[in-house]
Amino acid sequence: MNTHLTVCSLWSRAVAAILFVGLPLLVVPQPVRAEESLPVACRPGSWDLDGAGHLGGEDTTFSPAWQGTLEDLAACLAHPKMRTYCLNVEGRFDQKAFSPELIQVFGSKRGAQEARARARASRVISELLRLGVITSRVKETAPPEETSYRGVHISLVADCVVDENTAIASQEEVKVAVAAAVEAYAQNHPGSFGDPVALRQQLSSLLEEQLRTGSIQPAPMKTRLWVDASLSLNLLAGGLNTVTASVLMVGGGYANDNFYLHLDVGIQAAVQREQRVGIEFSASVGHAFQSLPWLEVGVTAGDRFSYVSFSDPWIEESWFVGVESSQCLLSIWREHDTCLQETIAPLASRNRRGIIENDEMRRISGQRDSVFRFDLAILSRHDFL
Numbered sequence: 001m002n003t004h005l006t007v008c009s010l011w012s013r014a015v016a017a018i019l020f021v022g023l024p025l026l027v028v029p030q031p032v033r034a035e036e037s038l039p040v041a042c043r044p045g046s047w048d049l050d051g052a053g054h055l056g057g058e059d060t061t062f063s064p065a066w067q068g069t070l071e072d073l074a075a076c077l078a079h080p081k082m083r084t085y086c087l088n089v090e091g092r093f094d095q096k097a098f099s100p101e102l103i104q105v106f107g108s109k110r111g112a113q114e115a116r117a118r119a120r121a122s123r124v125i126s127e128l129l130r131l132g133v134i135t136s137r138v139k140e141t142a143p144p145e146e147t148s149y150r151g152v153h154i155s156l157v158a159d160c161v162v163d164e165n166t167a168i169a170s171q172e173e174v175k176v177a178v179a180a181a182v183e184a185y186a187q188n189h190p191g192s193f194g195d196p197v198a199l200r201q202q203l204s205s206l207l208e209e210q211l212r213t214g215s216i217q218p219a220p221m222k223t224r225l226w227v228d229a230s231l232s233l234n235l236l237a238g239g240l241n242t243v244t245a246s247v248l249m250v251g252g253g254y255a256n257d258n259f260y261l262h263l264d265v266g267i268q269a270a271v272q273r274e275q276r277v278g279i280e281f282s283a284s285v286g287h288a289f290q291s292l293p294w295l296e297v298g299v300t301a302g303d304r305f306s307y308v309s310f311s312d313p314w315i316e317e318s319w320f321v322g323v324e325s326s327q328c329l330l331s332i333w334r335e336h337d338t339c340l341q342e343t344i345a346p347l348a349s350r351n352r353r354g355i356i357e358n359d360e361m362r363r364i365s366g367q368r369d370s371v372f373r374f375d376l377a378i379l380s381r382h383d384f385l
Contacts, residue, residue: 042079043156044157044158046153046154047073047153048149048151048153049063049066049151049152049153050151051151060116060120061123062127066124069154074131078132083161084158084159085137086138086139086157086160087133087155088139088154088157088160089125090141090152090154090155091114091117091119091140092144092148092151092153093148094150095147096113096150114142118140121143124152125138125140223254223255224254225252225385226381227252227381228250228252228253228262228381228382229249229251230248232249232343232376232378233375234246234268234374235374236371236372237372237374238348238371239352240369243270243272245268247267249264250264251263251264253381259287260284260286261284262298263283264282265281266279266280270306274306274354274356275306275316276306276309277306278306278307280304281302281304282301284300285298286298294328295325295326296325299321300322301321303317303318303319304318304319305317308356314353315354315355318349318350320348321345321347322345322348323343323344324343324344326339326341328381336381336383337380337381337382338378339378339380340376340377340378340379341378341379342377343377345374345375346372348371349368349371352367352368353366
């Protein structure tokens with residue numbers, strides 16, 4: 001009865017400790033905004049490039065003084081942390097008067113001014129493309145109605161291009177929408193595929209309706225199930241003596257885009273006679289980093305029963321609560337990883353109920369000591385889902 005109460009008491013403390021230690025670790029930190037870690041010159045902002053020529057013989061669409069700014073912006077877009085940034089280019093015009101003949105060609109004074117402004121924007125975009133900026137990351141906007149200067153206004157905008165990972169999901173969503181739209185159109189308008197204009201209009205209408213009603217489902221969350229085996233070197237420091245043991249564990253786990261859960265069981269072997277062999281159980285839960293897919297950090301708790309031999313009653317129990325970190329940097333073949341795992345457990349206890357004297361085990365009333373636990377393990381993991 002007393003033993004049962006002791007074990008329940010220990011586990012209640014362990015559960016309370018893992019909640020106290022683990023909950024703050026499981027709260028996913030808010031990511032640092034990309035612009036906070038970028039060079040000052042690459043942070044979102046805008047630039048007014050003025051000084052295009054206006055007289056005969058001068059380049060009215062471009063000024064060599066703009067070249068340095070364009071090169072800097074192209075270099076910024078090549079930064080790995082700026083893959084979702086783009087440039088908005090807006091042509092500008094001043095109050096220059098045009099000849100009646102030119103105004104007549106463009107239909108109005110406003111038309112002539114806008115044509116010149118768009119020509120400046122097109123020239124700048126061509127130069128950015130020449131510097132290596134891809135087309136999807138440069139956008140032209142219509143010039144404003146008010147007069148200002150002969151040049152272009154460039155804005156560096158964050159989150160205007162879909163990230164590569166999200167783009168894959170978005171393409172799949174569009175495929176689903178287009179397939180559904182084609183099917184619906186074919187059913188409702190048999191024989192109309194010969195009219196490309198009608199087909200395009202109908203597909204656009206159906207696609208817009210599906211997007212508006214939310215009938216396109218987002219990409220499902222990625223999940224993983226795996227089995228693993230590990231061999232670890234274990235140290236228990238504190239109490240009557242320091243115990244060094246090797247532990248062989250087998251187990252399995254589950255992970256999605258946000259967290260992982262891991263359970264395992266194993267056997268322990270040590271030099272010290274009172275802990276010669278043992279059985280250990282452990283569980284861990286933590287955060288799986290999407291930006292660093294090889295890294296996992298979480299909290300773990302476990303319990304071990306040690307014996308002189310498995311045919312004898314257990315002589316010592318030790319439980320622990322701590323933090324763990326896994327780095328899976330080696331992949332020998334597909335769906336198989338080799339990981340290095342460290343565990344630090346400042347909250348741990350040993351409960352001894354017997355000692356060895358003259359090659360015989362003698363029962364004692366129970367001796368409990370607070371200890372510190374450290375594990376260093378090599379883990380082999382195989383995904384089956």
